[in-house]
Amino acid sequence: MSVFQHIEFDNHEHVAFCHDQETGLKAIIAIHNTQLGASLGGCRMWPYSSDDEALNDVLRLSKGMTYKAAMAGLNQGGGKAVIIGDPRKVKTVGLLRAMGRFVESLGGQYISAEDSGMSVADLKIMAEHSNHIAGIEAKYHVNGEQADGNPAPSTSYGVFVGLKTTVEFALKRDLRGVKVAIQGLGHVGLRLAEHLYKAGAELYVTDIYPESIDKAVSLYGAKAVSLEEIYDLDVDVFAPCAMGAILSPETIQRLKVKVVAGAANNQLAKESCGQLLKDKGILYAPDYVINAGGIIDIYHQKIPSSHEAMRAHLERIGATLVEIYQRANELDQATNIVANQIAEERFTKKD
Incomplete structure (x- = not known):
């Protein structure tokens, strides 16, 4: 199926696919809209049953981030990343580094944060290879506690x-x-x-x-x-x-x-x-x-x-x-x- 004809394609600005043969990384990054600013959204790792299920999820999620940022009053656009795989079984340091390189390849159009199946520690590994990782140097906490970057x-x-x-x-x-x-x-x-x-x-x-x-x-x-x-x-x-x-x-x-x-x-x-x-x-x-x-x-x-x-x-x-x-x-x-x-x-x- 063409991405452009996908039922969840909503005039997305950019959809990128990555397969790193050495680490086994299979990932998708979707940038929906950057009218208000660079796209920001979490990186999710999930054992999707198919590539199409992963594509469907990342398209829906990235669109949702555009609407979320707008309703939250933020100068931010909407994007999302998904890694295909069970985080409890196949997540490795090498895979996370490869994901960092994938994020960096988009030149700041997409800023990655934490989502399901990922942790702040994982993001810090990704940040070894990308300057566009958010939530790893937190200063503020909703309860006034020591912030660790977990949103x-x-x-x-x-x-x-x-x-x-x-x-x-x-x-x-x-x-x-x-x-x-x-x-x-x-x-x-x-x-x-x-x-x-x-x-x-x-x-x-x-x-x-x-x-x-x-x-x-x-x-x-x-x-x-x-x-x-x-x-x-x-x-x-x-x-x-x-x-x-x-x-x-x-x-x-x-x-x-x-x-x-x-x-x-x-x-x-x-x-x-x-x-x-x-x-x-x-x-x-x-x-x-x-x-x-x-x-x-x-x-x-x-x-x-x-x-x-x-x-x-x-x-x-x-x-x-x-x-x-x-x-x-x-x-x-x-x-x-x-x-x-x-x-x-x-x-x-x-x-």
């Missing part, structure tokens, strides 16, 4: 703020006693569970790794459920915090919640699924708005800032969501469509 604390706090705001808007209540189903307990999902637990929410969790579930059960009193059962729970909130495209006509039909608010990128299998959520009376927090904490964190690490300024920026995620919800009600449109309209007004604006 997950900021991402999870931003999702928590957004989830809390969405519950208040939809259910007119705080989080005490609210039942939340969390799908995915990685770097962000587990931290989100902690925030929700401290706010008094009741948690139901699932993950592909049993040890992650065990942590949530032990630390936060969560109830463990199966990967499939998570869609069928009689709870208030569904928080997708794993892979994307999980909100399909089939899964939406199964949901009994009133709110969908989580950290995963590209949660809607199709844009039309936003209308299906609206028709069911479910308030959807557009993913690239609620999960913008990571890119906000990385942006603040590059400018003169402070712990307090970064935290205040993260908390503005709540106000942005309220703006979307209010306009969606006024226009009688799905929240994802309204969010897209606002973002496009920003990143297509000409001087």
Whole structure:
């Protein structure tokens, strides 16, 4: 299939492929839009079942980063990188160095940061061969702690703020006693569970790794459920915090919640699924708005800032969501469509 004819090709500016025979690296970098600045996005390593699945993911993710940066008020464009492979099995120093060289080959059009399957330590290895790696010299932390470059604390706090705001808007209540189903307990999902637990929410969790579930059960009193059962729970909130495209006509039909608010990128299998959520009376927090904490964190690490300024920026995620919800009600449109309209007004604006 031609990249230009791919269903997820959305006038991307640049899509690059890399195969390093010596290390086994197979990777794709997609640059969606640089109207507001150089493209920034995480580097994800995942055991994709096919090359086409990886291409589909990187195209969707890079587009989402353009919209995310615009909605977060950043002078930044959208890009993304994916490495094909299981990070627990085939990640090597040589492979990471080769990935650094791949990023460098684009001459600064793409700035790479951390994402699923990657760590700050991995980025530092990539930085041995590229000057365009972000999040490895962090100064600020959302909780005022010593920063290590991991944006997950900021991402999870931003999702928590957004989830809390969405519950208040939809259910007119705080989080005490609210039942939340969390799908995915990685770097962000587990931290989100902690925030929700401290706010008094009741948690139901699932993950592909049993040890992650065990942590949530032990630390936060969560109830463990199966990967499939998570869609069928009689709870208030569904928080997708794993892979994307999980909100399909089939899964939406199964949901009994009133709110969908989580950290995963590209949660809607199709844009039309936003209308299906609206028709069911479910308030959807557009993913690239609620999960913008990571890119906000990385942006603040590059400018003169402070712990307090970064935290205040993260908390503005709540106000942005309220703006979307209010306009969606006024226009009688799905929240994802309204969010897209606002973002496009920003990143297509000409001087």
